[in-house]
Amino acid sequence: MVVVGSVAYDGVETPHGKVDRMLGGSCTYIALAASFFTEPRIVAVVGEDFEEKDYDLLAARGIDLTGLERVPGKTFFWRGVYSHDMNDRETLTTDLNVFADFNPRLPASYKQSQYLLMGNIQPALQRSVRAQMDGALHLVGGDTMNYWIQDFRGELLKTIAEWDFLLINDGEARMLSGENNLRKAAAKIIGMGPSILVIKRGEHGAILWHGDRHFMVPGYLLDDVFDPTGAGDCFAGGFMGYLAGENIDLRRADVDANALRRAVIYGSVMGSFCCERFGVERFHTLTHSEIDGRFEEFKEFTAF
Amino acid sequence: MVVVGSVAYDGVETPHGKVDRMLGGSCTYIALAASFFTEPRIVAVVGEDFEEKDYDLLAARGIDLTGLERVPGKTFFWRGVYSHDMNDRETLTTDLNVFADFNPRLPASYKQSQYLLMGNIQPALQRSVRAQMDGALHLVGGDTMNYWIQDFRGELLKTIAEWDFLLINDGEARMLSGENNLRKAAAKIIGMGPSILVIKRGEHGAILWHGDRHFMVPGYLLDDVFDPTGAGDCFAGGFMGYLAGENIDLRRADVDANALRRAVIYGSVMGSFCCERFGVERFHTLTHSEIDGRFEEFKEFTAF
Numbered sequence: 001m002v003v004v005g006s007v008a009y010d011g012v013e014t015p016h017g018k019v020d021r022m023l024g025g026s027c028t029y030i031a032l033a034a035s036f037f038t039e040p041r042i043v044a045v046v047g048e049d050f051e052e053k054d055y056d057l058l059a060a061r062g063i064d065l066t067g068l069e070r071v072p073g074k075t076f077f078w079r080g081v082y083s084h085d086m087n088d089r090e091t092l093t094t095d096l097n098v099f100a101d102f103n104p105r106l107p108a109s110y111k112q113s114q115y116l117l118m119g120n121i122q123p124a125l126q127r128s129v130r131a132q133m134d135g136a137l138h139l140v141g142g143d144t145m146n147y148w149i150q151d152f153r154g155e156l157l158k159t160i161a162e163w164d165f166l167l168i169n170d171g172e173a174r175m176l177s178g179e180n181n182l183r184k185a186a187a188k189i190i191g192m193g194p195s196i197l198v199i200k201r202g203e204h205g206a207i208l209w210h211g212d213r214h215f216m217v218p219g220y221l222l223d224d225v226f227d228p229t230g231a232g233d234c235f236a237g238g239f240m241g242y243l244a245g246e247n248i249d250l251r252r253a254d255v256d257a258n259a260l261r262r263a264v265i266y267g268s269v270m271g272s273f274c275c276e277r278f279g280v281e282r283f284h285t286l287t288h289s290e291i292d293g294r295f296e297e298f299k300e301f302t303a304f
Numbered sequence: 305m306v307v308v309g310s311v312a313y314d315g316v317e318t319p320h321g322k323v324d325r326m327l328g329g330s331c332t333y334i335a336l337a338a339s340f341f342t343e344p345r346i347v348a349v350v351g352e353d354f355e356e357k358d359y360d361l362l363a364a365r366g367i368d369l370t371g372l373e374r375v376p377g378k379t380f381f382w383r384g385v386y387s388h389d390m391n392d393r394e395t396l397t398t399d400l401n402v403f404a405d406f407n408p409r410l411p412a413s414y415k416q417s418q419y420l421l422m423g424n425i426q427p428a429l430q431r432s433v434r435a436q437m438d439g440a441l442h443l444v445g446g447d448t449m450n451y452w453i454q455d456f457r458g459e460l461l462k463t464i465a466e467w468d469f470l471l472i473n474d475g476e477a478r479m480l481s482g483e484n485n486l487r488k489a490a491a492k493i494i495g496m497g498p499s500i501l502v503i504k505r506g507e508h509g510a511i512l513w514h515g516d517r518h519f520m521v522p523g524y525l526l527d528d529v530f531d532p533t534g535a536g537d538c539f540a541g542g543f544m545g546y547l548a549g550e551n552i553d554l555r556r557a558d559v560d561a562n563a564l565r566r567a568v569i570y571g572s573v574m575g576s577f578c579c580e581r582f583g584v585e586r587f588h589t590l591t592h593s594e595i596d597g598r599f600e601e602f603k604e605f606t607a608f
Contacts, residue, residue, distance in 0.1 A: 181529075204522075217608075218508075224485065
């Protein structure tokens with residue numbers, strides 16, 4: 001599974017505390033979450049300030065760093081502060097630094113991977129990555145955000161037309177489709193190309209559309225949300241990581257349609273763990289049996 | 305099953321249209337929703353302007369109107385307007401009229417009912433109704449709102465201490481408990497008396513706490529929300545109506561714990577139908593097979 005996106009340093013303030021600088025970025029969160037299911041291969045760029053201990057964390061989780069380019073300059077830096085209820089956040093700093101000239105190049109060793117997940121980067125770059133892969137994949141898709149939807153709509157539409165799935169949040173789905181109602185929004189977005197759509201709703205869970213069915217899962221009730229940064233990317237990493245780890249090929253006629261539903265649960269599980277500590281801290285200690293335990297909790301609290 | 309609350313006329317404006325005056329009130333919505341499962345007996349007050357066709361609608365649904373008092377004056381009137389996304393509403397008019405002096409008296413024929421559901425009225429009145437019932441009931445509970453939580457807290461705490469269940473929305477649960485986190489809020493509220501708590505989350509579904517378990521259900525995705533007025537009350541009516549119709553006695557040791565979960569689904573089903581038309585209009589045509597069909601839809605879109 002190939003993951004393309006940002007590797008960054010973040011400064012985050014939540015009602016539970018403040019961290020001035022810690023490892024972050026969409027590619028980081030996606031790859032860490034996916035690493036519990038498969039061996040992610042990342043494509044990203046960092047600057048000269050990227051720290052040894054952060055390489056080590058990624059490598060220790062079995063993440064292939066062949067495509068992690070290091071160039072002169074500083075690593076992408078983002079800083080934000082969350083509202084009291086953590087449903088809103090304000091960006092205080094966005095220093096793109098070396099990320100401004102990011103032009104993802106896939107190492108030869110990645111090109112036959114069957115799974116490709118694009119974090120939230122410029123749609124034209126996402127398309128260039130897709131084009132670098134050899135032939136048809138089992139599954140390709142990714143994320144985007146309001147900025148690309150508003151100001152790069154044409155590029156974005158060309159990009160997602162080539163995808164099997166799109167993962168976005170509810171506000172972005174409404175913006176992309178021009179529909180306030182989520183059923184109507186989903187129908188329009190599926191008409192744009194991706195046959196699978198996952199709408200993330202933060203603490204309210206997620207909705208999957210697949211074939212002519214949809215699947216809804218509530219958000220896990222945490223005792224404390226320390227830091228929601230990266231939760232959506234961890235969802236994406238758990239979702240795609242599970243499908244890649246099980247080698248699910250959605251193009252096969254005999255595919256288990258419920259595999260996608262289980263993937264949404266694993267995405268929700270990884271997103272929930274992400275929020276339990278600041279930044280990527282929870283992934284230092286997380287175990288497979290904790291993941292399986294939380295999957296079973298989802299079964300228990302949704303059964304009737 | 306006895307239902308106490310308001311019978312009113314409402315004026316409602318939503319993005320889908322405007323109705324100047326139509327049948328409404330918590331007791332009305334609860335009883336109509338419950339009437340698909342059991343024979344509700346209502347306790348409420350109306351004025352001389354209460355129309356024959358509105359009596360007829362309630363009677364045609366098999367609702368016992370012995371406790372519907374008619375007194376000189378006008379029926380409670382409420383008027384409000386919903387925001388574009390229907391997540392907010394503004395109250396424009398509240399004319400309590402005859403409801404200002406409402407002092408619910410249970411007809412003798414109601415006093416041996418085993419199920420008692422209190423709509424959102426003054427907590428002291430709710431307690432007086434409880435006291436009028438003969439002995440221990442299978443199930444007693446109800447609803448409240450921010451106004452009573454803020455300004456009648458002492459009264460309210462005495463009232464819910466006698467209840468088996470409390471149904472409130474997420475904002476009210478946070479206000480009542482002083483906890484922003486819903487897990488913590490639920491634990492505090494259960495400590496106040498009711499062993500069963502249902503937190504309604506509007507379009508995001510509901511959470512049930514029962515015993516040491518909790519159950520989460522997403523909100524049904526409607527093609528169009530015409531008018532959300534009364535949806536919470538219809539939830540309550542479906543929830544309690546199902547339990548009464550099945551004669552579930554939660555005090556019995558051999559009770560099926562999942563009956564409460566199914567009751568939450570029926571509540572969600574009735575709330576969803578309520579939103580499909582203005583006011584109570586949907587209940588003119590709703591059938592049992594539509595209700596069963598939507599229950600099965602909930603099974604389908606939550607299974608994994």
